[in-house]
Amino acid sequence: MPATPAWPPRSAPRLFVEQRLDQGAQVSLGGNQAHYLSRVMRAGPGDAVVLCDDQTGEWAARVVEAGKHAVLLEAVEQLRPREQVPDFWLCPALLKKDRFDLVLEKATELGVARIVPVLTRRCVADKLNADRARSIVTEAAEQCARTALPELGDVTKLDALLRGWPQDRALFFADELGGEPAAAAFAAHSGPAALITGPEGGFDDAEREAIGAHPQARPITLGPRILRGETAAIAATALWMGMRGDWE
Incomplete structure (x- = not known):
């Protein structure tokens, strides 16, 4: 039968x-x-x-x-x-449209809970079409069988992001000048977390100093090579999901 x-x-x-x-x-x-x-x-x-x-x-x-x-x-x-996704935010600096589209798509697939686009001095793009961005994350969620959409925040200037940063959330700072190895930093931390990555030209000195001075910031390195903005955001998110997220 x-x-x-x-x-x-x-x-x-x-x-x-x-x-x-x-x-x-x-x-x-x-x-x-x-x-x-x-x-x-x-x-x-x-x-x-x-x-x-x-x-x-x-x-x-x-x-x-x-x-x-x-x-x-x-x-x-x-x-x-509805699934319970890990309490992880991604705060990527705005990139050129096709590259930022990729970040939105892959962050959704990887299970990020919230995406906050950040505007920095060296960003080539300074705007984001919110409807288009929402469509990208929705289609990505449909394709990867998520039952919860990531929250998509408004484009936020870096100084405003730092001023309003919650005291209970670690801010891992992908600093191209170096920091603690990302895997070790992620493994040592439990609780709410977020990752901030830079634009095509990187953070300028004043921005790097401002982020590093924030009490919740934890500078990390993503290895010996300088990564594109979209690569850094995707690779570090995947590493966090493997160390502390729902890939365990």
Whole structure:
């Protein structure tokens, strides 16, 4: 006797929705999400879709109606509660658009809880399209099966970030001039943490001094090579997740 296929199948599309989900809840999707389901994925009545609401978690849903401009779904059963992600913030300096897009995407995949874009003196970019950034992190969360979206903070000037820094959160400072080896620093610390990385031209002397003087700052080195801003942010985040995050 053939085995009963798993439901929902692993190939089912995944989408985040704004509506809070519950068993039997009906969700109407329009715009790009409706186009994706009906035109790209060719979803029709009865097909499975996995929905996440960033509140209750992950749900299996069935398509009730599928049209060109709207798709109606019904939540059938909860698959997973909203995950508890490690209490780790990433504070990357703004980079050129494509490079910062990569940071947003990979930080989401790696499990960062909060992303705070930082504006420094040597940043080539000085603005961030918040809607586009939110779309990038949402799509990344859908692709890597996260059930919790990272919080995306406003672009913040470095001096304002330091002034308002919480007293209970360590700020690991990726300093190209050196510091404690990152792995050792991460292993020695427990509790809320964050990482700040610099722009294409690095931090200037005044910024480096200001960060280093902050009581919560802990300068770290990411090895003998000078890394691009996006490489430093991604590599250090992965290392933290391996040492102190949910990769253990």
